[in-house]
Amino acid sequence: MKHFLVIGGGFAGVEAAIKLRKRGYKVTLVSDRDYLFIYPISIWIPVKGISFDDSTLPLAKLQKKHGFDVIISAVKSIDSENKKVILENGEQSYDYLFIALGMEKVQMKGAENTLSICGKPEQAVSIGDKLDKLIRNGKGKISVGFGGNPKDTKGSAVRGGPAFELLFNMSTYIKKKGLADKFELNFFAPMAEPGKKMGEKAFGNLGKFFKHYRIKQYVGKKITGFTPIEVLFEDGSKLKSDLIVYIAGGQGHSVLKDSGLPLSEAGFVKTLPTCQVEGHPEIFAIGDSAELLGPKWAAKQGHVAEIMADVAAYNAHQQIVGSGKTKSYVEKLNIICVMDSGDGAAYVSRTTKKETMIMLPIIGHWLKKGWGFYFKNSKLKLIPRIPGM
Ligand SMILES: Cc1cc2nc3c(=O)[nH]c(=O)nc-3n(C[C@H](O)[C@H](O)[C@H](O)COP(=O)(O)OP(=O)(O)OC[C@H]3O[C@@H](n4cnc5c(N)ncnc54)[C@H](O)[C@@H]3O)c2cc1C
Structure with a gap:
């Protein structure tokens, strides 16, 4: 069975690990933190709207639910030639590598x-x-x-x-x-x-x-x-x-500098619309670590990181089964944001066709709070395995 190594335990890494497990692969996730940090709701920590812990999702809980392995360690370097990643405490080899280290x-x-x-x-x-x-x-x-x-x-x-x-x-x-x-x-x-x-x-x-x-x-x-x-x-x-x-x-993560992988001037990994790293069919870069393709207004966001993870998991699987099918994340790009103010919010969205802004009173604030609960619970729900795998 192919072994997938996912480096980074944020939005992109966790979504990829879940989706790859859904397809039945052996997955190891490496993160220097033992929790996923839910950045979008962390804006309420300074104003005591939530506690620090409310803004975290322990990787151990995700591991238990979805059955991927977790290693808590910092990635030091990527040796793409020998298909291995050097960690602070050891090294890990892979058949497929998913880079989801965020940005610096x-x-x-x-x-x-x-x-x-x-x-x-x-x-x-x-x-x-x-x-x-x-x-x-x-x-x-x-x-x-x-x-x-x-x-x-x-x-x-x-x-x-x-x-x-x-x-x-x-x-x-x-x-x-x-x-x-x-x-x-x-x-x-x-x-x-x-x-x-x-x-x-x-x-x-x-x-x-x-x-x-x-x-x-x-x-x-x-x-x-x-x-x-x-x-x-x-x-x-x-x-x-x-x-x-x-x-x-x-800017791009410092671990990527000497990886030999193609990087943009700002240090982000250059990929195809499939999230596959240019010239490296067995490596995918997702989330904030990757150079964003598509329209000039595109922005690195949490839900974009998840779309990329989903697309990359699909494409890796199709490559393994040799179906010749691929998906691209680029046409799925949009900006979606609930800009919160503590006593209300504004819903903002942008696509190639349309721009929207809707002012929401206090209900908007509670909607965003509700999203935080939904996010945690949805990640801890067991996703049924895709039949035929
Ligand atoms: C305050 C704030 C509010 C935001 N609000 C929104 C919002 O409302 N909506 C929205 O869509 N997006 C929002 N974003 C953006 C969103 O959070 C990011 O786009 C998203 O976190 C990117 O996911 P990622 O997995 O690529 O990176 P990250 O979430 O940053 O995850 C990177 C992971 O890699 C790990 N890591 C880093 N270096 C190493 C290493 N050397 N070794 C091992 N592990 C390592 C980190 O510990 C982390 O687990 C917000 C961001 C911030 C900061």
Whole structure:
């Protein structure tokens, strides 16, 4: 029986492991964390809407349900020539390799003075601790922003949505504490029109959100670095802040650098629309690790990672059985996001044909919370094996 090695235990890796098990293959999943971190709901950790544990799904539970092996270890390198992966504690060989390591962030001068909601999961807790310290002091200046990666020409590795959601949620949280007049909330980004990827409709409405949640904007100015109390801009101006949250632009995972696999300029694995790595029929790259093909507005998202995992599992299987059939993830690409504000939400979607934005009152917030429960439960449901396997 073919052995599939899946490296990475996030959205893409877990979905691939489940779908490959569904087809009856032997699957080993390697992750440096013993849980899947549900990033989309982690925006509520700093404002105490959920606990850290609520935002995690233990890999052991998934292993028990779906029957794949789990190894908790960091991947050090990929030896594609000898079909093996070197781990911190040993090595693993494979017939098929699924790369699902997520992405890393562009390094910025003074980044150690900032926290990120899109980095190490524990940082979500640190943001909450700092926020609460300011609340205890009765006042504060908070700046939240994001940047890009000039080498990522399509901008698909810009992660802007969580910055907006975090700011809106912080505003709601501070208002509930009766301190709205004592806090200054700022948004910063180097792009002239941050958020435009979501579509004209959503972008056009962002200004209303900023006004409603009392957020000042500092956009269109290159960020040159950070001090413990300032965001520094290219024109010499500074934004004084007691708490800086910065989501840097994404770049390919460092493990991929010496893998010999084809990489984009930004370091993402180059694949065919089937998710197969160019020139390596037995290797698939899925989720944030892969260079995103398709329209310029496409964005690396959790549900996109899952679509890629599903498509890759299908294509690997068809290759093994020699059916000649293939699927592509590109025509399935879309942007779907429920942009939460703690007291409501906006449903945003974009396809090649249509852009939608629907303002939702408090029900929108509870819908997104409900999605978190659904996500966990759906992953722990046993999917019947495909007959004839
Ligand atoms: C705050 C936030 C909010 C978001 N909100 C949304 C949303 O509302 N909707 C949406 O669709 N998307 C959202 N996203 C994007 C979505 O979370 C990502 O696109 C998705 O997590 C990508 O899945 P992935 O499996 O490719 O990467 P990840 O989820 O990052 O998983 C990568 C995995 O690889 C593991 N790993 C990394 N390095 C190593 C190593 N060396 N060795 C072993 N294992 C390793 C990690 O531990 C992790 O398990 C959000 C992201 C963030 C950060």
